[in-house]
Amino acid sequence: MNLRMSIGLKLLALGLFFLTPGSSLTAQTELLDDIIASVGGELVLLSDLEDQYNLIKSQQQQGLPPDARCYILDNILTQKLLINQAKLDSIEVSDEEVEAQLNARIDQILAYMNNDYAQFEAYYGQSVDEVKAQFRVDLKDQLLAERMKNEILQGITVTPSEVKEFFERIPKDSLPYFNSEVELAELAVKPEVSPERKQEARERLEELRRRIVAGGEDFAELAKKYSDDFASGRLGGDLSWTKRGSFVPEFEAAAYKLDVGEVSKVIETEFGFHIIQLLGRKGNTIHTRHILIRPEIQEEDIVRAEQLLDSVRQLILMDSITFSEAVKRFGTDEVQSFYNDGRMVNPRTGNTFFEIADLDPDVYFAIDTLETGEITNPFRFRNASGETLVHIIKLESRTAPHVASLETDYARIKAATIQEKQARYLNEWIEKTVRNTYISIDPPYTSCPVLEKWGVIAD
Numbered sequence: 001m002n003l004r005m006s007i008g009l010k011l012l013a014l015g016l017f018f019l020t021p022g023s024s025l026t027a028q029t030e031l032l033d034d035i036i037a038s039v040g041g042e043l044v045l046l047s048d049l050e051d052q053y054n055l056i057k058s059q060q061q062q063g064l065p066p067d068a069r070c071y072i073l074d075n076i077l078t079q080k081l082l083i084n085q086a087k088l089d090s091i092e093v094s095d096e097e098v099e100a101q102l103n104a105r106i107d108q109i110l111a112y113m114n115n116d117y118a119q120f121e122a123y124y125g126q127s128v129d130e131v132k133a134q135f136r137v138d139l140k141d142q143l144l145a146e147r148m149k150n151e152i153l154q155g156i157t158v159t160p161s162e163v164k165e166f167f168e169r170i171p172k173d174s175l176p177y178f179n180s181e182v183e184l185a186e187l188a189v190k191p192e193v194s195p196e197r198k199q200e201a202r203e204r205l206e207e208l209r210r211r212i213v214a215g216g217e218d219f220a221e222l223a224k225k226y227s228d229d230f231a232s233g234r235l236g237g238d239l240s241w242t243k244r245g246s247f248v249p250e251f252e253a254a255a256y257k258l259d260v261g262e263v264s265k266v267i268e269t270e271f272g273f274h275i276i277q278l279l280g281r282k283g284n285t286i287h288t289r290h291i292l293i294r295p296e297i298q299e300e301d302i303v304r305a306e307q308l309l310d311s312v313r314q315l316i317l318m319d320s321i322t323f324s325e326a327v328k329r330f331g332t333d334e335v336q337s338f339y340n341d342g343r344m345v346n347p348r349t350g351n352t353f354f355e356i357a358d359l360d361p362d363v364y365f366a367i368d369t370l371e372t373g374e375i376t377n378p379f380r381f382r383n384a385s386g387e388t389l390v391h392i393i394k395l396e397s398r399t400a401p402h403v404a405s406l407e408t409d410y411a412r413i414k415a416a417t418i419q420e421k422q423a424r425y426l427n428e429w430i431e432k433t434v435r436n437t438y439i440s441i442d443p444p445y446t447s448c449p450v451l452e453k454w455g456v457i458a459d
Contacts, residue, residue: 037077037441040084044076052076070448077439077454078430079145085433086148093143096245101139102132111384115230128231152429158417166417167406176404181353182367183398185323185342187312188381188391190332191305193295198273201295205266205273208291212275213263219277222291228272229292237277237289244284251276255288297388302380305390309378313392316375323375323394334383335391342394351412363393370395427453 037044052072057064106128113119121127126134158166208226211217220236227233247255250269258264258278267274272294280287312330315321321329327342337344346354356364366376375394383389402408431453439454 035442036445037073037080037439039077039080039439040437041087042080042084044073044080048076049073067448067450070445070450073441073445073448074450074454077441077451078426079141081430081433081437082145082148083141084437086144089148089151091144091147091151093140093147096243098136098140098143099246101143102136106132108384110231111386114386117230117234149426153422153425156418156422156425158414158421162421163410163414163417164406166420167413177401178399178404178409179355179401181355181399182359183352183396184344184354184363184367185327185394185396186335186337186344186391187309187323187327187331187342187394188335188337188389189305189309189330190334190387190389191297191301193297194301197295197298197301201273201293202266202268205275205291205293208293209263209266209275219263219289219291223289226293227291228294229290232290233292237291238279239288239290241280241282241285241287244286251290255286302388302390306378306380309390309392313375313378332389335389343396344393351415353412367393367395372397 034046035043036046036049049069049072052075053064053069056068056072110117110120110128113123117128124131204226208222212219212222220238223233223237227237229237232239244252244256246252248269248271250267251274254264254267254274255276255278258276260278260280262278264274264276267276272292274290274292276288276290278286278288308330312321312326316323316326324341327338331338331342333339343352344354345352346358348358359367360381362379362381366379370376372395376392378390378392380388380390399408404413406413434453434455441451441454445451
């Protein structure tokens with residue numbers, strides 16, 4: 001892959017990683033906010049270009065070519081054109097969707113940091129709320145662009161003859177070489193807390209409620225000290241103003257029945273046990289705080305999950321149930337594979353093939369001696385939140401190292417053919433849409449050959 005192609009691929013994924021550890025939110029140089037381009041009603045700031053340039057430069061060991069900024073600006077202009085057209089076509093992204101995405105990305109980072117908020121603030125130089133505020137608009141624009149792009153590219157398919165023609169255009173000495181790879185299916189279960197531990201958690205929360213309602217103790221102080229929701233607990237349990245539909249049904253049903261200042265009875269959700277206090281109400285928007293107590297998983301709970309999976313494994317081996325049926329019947333939906341019929345997806349590549357280096361060591365040693373179609377014994381793993389789950393893994397396929405061919409790698413070659421066709425179609429859409437969109441690009445960028453398709457007008 002040449003350097004320009006590498007830059008392009010990094011830019012395609014750039015928006016997805018703006019909140020991951022390794023990228024700093026603190027400016028390394030003085031903020032540059034001159035407007036260097038406009039696409040319809042969307043503006044491009046010099047800081048937009050320089051931030052992306054510096055991020056890619058920090059990740060590119062061999063350095064960047066002299067015209068790197070031209071290619072980066074081309075990608076930014078494409079993003080802005082998609083956003084501008086999405087607004088003209090009345091494509092919408094809800095505030096709730098943006099908030100959910102923000103929370104998911106923040107939660108993922110915190111999981112890497114063992115939910116250490118002090119480490120988060122030291123690393124990013126801002127609090128969680130400040131990070132969210134900084135990126136909320138950018139994330140909404142990113143989601144708008146993605147939705148518009150999906151609208152443009154939906155329905156694009158390729159025929160077998162197109163796949164063959166694409167493959168035959170690749171020079172023989174440039175065909176990719178694939179190391180040994182495996183495809184895996186997973187059935188994961190989450191250990192269930194025993195009734196005894198649940199009762200202990202409920203009683204702890206009942207006592208906290210008594211101390212607040214009858215004893216007059218401060219809700220916020222008890223939340224800081226005892227709540228297992230670390231994000232809100234450090235804020236006294238405060239969940240801020242939220243619209244209807246923001247919480248799980250059990251929580252929301254209890255919260256909307258409260259009068260201002262009232263503390264709910266203990267309620268149970270998938271997260272544990274809660275007490276809720278209503279702080280304010282504006283129509284369908286409420287301001288609440290809560291204390292969460294999670295029942296603790298014990299060793300015997302994990303052992304029960306292992307025993308369950310061992311029994312399910314025996315049923316699969318006796319053909320009493322298929323692996324796919326077992327996933328749907330017994331699996332937890334808290335793992336990605338549940339939504340892919342048990343198939344595990346390689347997060348590095350986005351496909352279902354794993355090289356040995358891509359596998360978690362525990363998974364590698366579990367499947368190393370398996371034959372195709374065989375299933376591991378149950379073993380434990382930790383999810384992104386640090387919780388212990390148990391899974392069994394089926395070896396779907398194993399390939400030897402080989403040069404790519406239509407016979408062995410048709411699915412991947414087909415995916416590459418579709419990507420090329422989509423890129424060609426998107427470029428055609430850009431060239432057509434640019435004719436009806438005001439585009440302005442400042443010097444010196446008007447001299448970039450890659451920007452010629454934008455029909456630039458120098459200011």
